[in-house]
Amino acid sequence: MRVLVVDDHPLYREGLITALEALPDVEVVGEAPDGHEAVRLAAELTPDIVVMDLNLPARDGGPALNGIDATREIVRHRPETAVLVLTMLDGDDSVFAAMRAGARGYLVKGADRQEIARALRAVGSGEVVFSAAIAGRVLSWFASGGRAATMPFPELTEREREVLDLVARGLTNAAIAKRLFLSDKTVRNHVSNVFTKLQVADRAEAVARARDAGLGSGG
Structure with missing residues (x-):
């Protein structure tokens, strides 16, 4: 082999x-x-x-x-x-x-x-x-018939999933940075990583994928 x-x-x-x-x-x-x-x-x-x-x-x-x-x-x-x-x-x-x-x-x-x-x-x-x-x-x-609860987008880190959830709620990068006490650059990096891992071209496509998976519903 x-x-x-x-x-x-x-x-x-x-x-x-x-x-x-x-x-x-x-x-x-x-x-x-x-x-x-x-x-x-x-x-x-x-x-x-x-x-x-x-x-x-x-x-x-x-x-x-x-x-x-x-x-x-x-x-x-x-x-x-x-x-x-x-x-x-x-x-x-x-x-x-x-x-x-x-x-x-x-x-x-x-x-x-x-x-x-x-x-x-x-x-x-x-x-x-x-x-x-x-x-x-x-x-x-x-x-169990495959009914175990699994988190959406397991390829994302917990922080990236959290950022994606906020993106899906309509928050800007600046608002996300303020909410999570992160720098604007760090949020931009997280968003970029999310786009790469989900193979989406832009924010709108990322939001659509996230909402289909149940994210972004927290108001």
Whole structure:
């Protein structure tokens, strides 16, 4: 199996690569420290599997491409490449957002080499795999008919969702800054990140998406 490793922490990435290369059927063909590089290398190196962290940083002062969005891009362009998430994030929002983006597996950091090896073989064979703790929650969600309450736009941070809610209520950036005790620049950055993550072109489109999802109804 040809594997691309994506993680922003050099020491963890190095250790993971060493562990993977010790497996007899794994060849690590590349490594990426951020989402943009992950998408580029996935297209260039055509790996069988991408081991993907979710909390990825911005690069060169540009917008960040988190692991969920990077997964979506990779799967969209290379559906034959399996994405196995390996991350510290274990919340339901992150799990379901990753699976909706096309990931075939989800492990939490701390998984041992044997668990990672089993997961690689599973996703490489077209199966879906979760770590034990997450699998129980996923099964419970399906057992309840998928009725578990989930926050809209799980790709957004809590602060970005709060800003979007206020945008959907019709507040200007200056009014949002005053309401949240933030600088105008910080609010502009949050709004820009929201537009990028939701792939909307302008404020009106963002408001429409937000209201469709139930935001902006607080008056």
